[in-house]
Amino acid sequence: MEFVGPCKRCMIITVDPDNAKRDASLHKTVIKENNNKFGVYASVIKKGDIHVDNDIHLLD
Numbered sequence: 001m002e003f004v005g006p007c008k009r010c011m012i013i014t015v016d017p018d019n020a021k022r023d024a025s026l027h028k029t030v031i032k033e034n035n036n037k038f039g040v041y042a043s044v045i046k047k048g049d050i051h052v053d054n055d056i057h058l059l060d
Contacts, residue, residue, distance in 0.1 A: 001042040009038035
C-alpha cells in the first residue's frame, strides 16, 4: 500500500444516531489529541493476502 495523505475526521461523530442530538466533545478530543487526523488514505499498489502475524515494513 502507498500512503496518500491523512484523513481528517468530519463532524458526523458529533451526532447521536439514536436521537440526532449533537455533542461536540468527541470531535474536540480528536482535534486536540490528533490534530484532527483520524486515519489515512492509501492506495493499493500490489494485490495480495494479509494474514494475522504477518510482518510489515515501512518503506521511504
